[in-house]
Amino acid sequence: DGGITQSPKYLFRKEGQNVTLSCEQNLNHDAMYWYRQDPGQGLRLIYYSQIVNDFQKGDIAEGYSVSREKKESFPLTVTSAQKNPTAFYLCASTDLWGQPQHFGDGTRLSIL
Amino acid sequence: AQSVAQPEDQVNVAEGNPLTVKCTYSVSGNPYLFWYVQYPNRGLQFLLKYITGDNLVKGSYGFEAEFNKSQTSFHLKKPSALVSDSALYFCAVRDDAGNNRKLIWGLGTSLAVNP
Numbered sequence: 516d517g518g519i520t521q522s523p524k525y526l527f528r529k530e531g532q533n534v535t536l537s538c539e540q541n542l543n544h545d546a547m548y549w550y551r552q553d554p555g556q557g558l559r560l561i562y563y564s565q566i567v568n569d570f571q572k573g574d575i576a577e578g579y580s581v582s583r584e585k586k587e588s589f590p591l592t593v594t595s596a597q598k599n600p601t602a603f604y605l606c607a608s609t610d611l612w613g614q615p616q617h618f619g620d621g622t623r624l625s626i627l
Numbered sequence: 628a629q630s631v632a633q634p635e636d637q638v639n640v641a642e643g644n645p646l647t648v649k650c651t652y653s654v655s656g657n658p659y660l661f662w663y664v665q666y667p668n669r670g671l672q673f674l675l676k677y678i679t680g681d682n683l684v685k686g687s688y689g690f691e692a693e694f695n696k697s698q699t700s701f702h703l704k705k706p707s708a709l710v711s712d713s714a715l716y717f718c719a720v721r722d723d724a725g726n727n728r729k730l731i732w733g734l735g736t737s738l739a740v741n742p
Binding site: 555558573607616623 | 636659670672673721728730732
């Protein structure tokens with residue numbers, strides 16, 4: 516079955532450490548997204564990519580970085596510059612404009 | 628500015644009763660509207676969308692939504708609520724600013740269906 520796979524499901528970060536969250540899709544979608552979800556704040560867009568080797572900052576990109584070297588993969592790195600990384604991170608993808616986004620099951624990141 | 632509002636943080640209904648989760652929007656062009664549901668520690672699941680056509684849109688799990696252009700609303704409804712409908716519901720609208728395929732999200736409404 517086609518879908519989006521996020522890994523790991525749970526991740527712990529030490530002080531000063533960079534961590535990378537994986538997002539892989541086999542839906543052949545062009546566009547991919549990373550969201551951060553905090554209680555009561557809905558979904559906030561971190562980065563998005565509409566095509567391979569291109570990506571744009573979302574509303575809260577500071578302290579995060581991404582790459583899009585392959586169509587199916589859009590990893591997110593949470594850098595040590597992100598001082599409050601504890602959140603639920605969601606990856607999504609879509610193909611045609613106006614079509615719904617498909618979501619992975621998220622990665623929950625906590626600080627040790 | 629384009630925006631989506633879900634005016635209720637939480638909605639409580641009894642099982643078997645009809646439910647409504649409210650959403651209002653503000654966009655510059657024609658709205659593309661979506662409803663999603665999220666269960667605990669899971670990703671969002673698409674329920675239904677409105678792009679054009681009939682104002683009453685039918686979606687997954689018996690949900691439907693009514694598009695009202697004059698009131699700029701897109702309320703989610705279900706005739707008879709189930710305990711298993713208890714979840715977090717999000718309304719979203721397409722961002723018309725440029726060709727960027729982004730969605731603007733509401734803050735979510737927590738639905739509790741009581742047995």
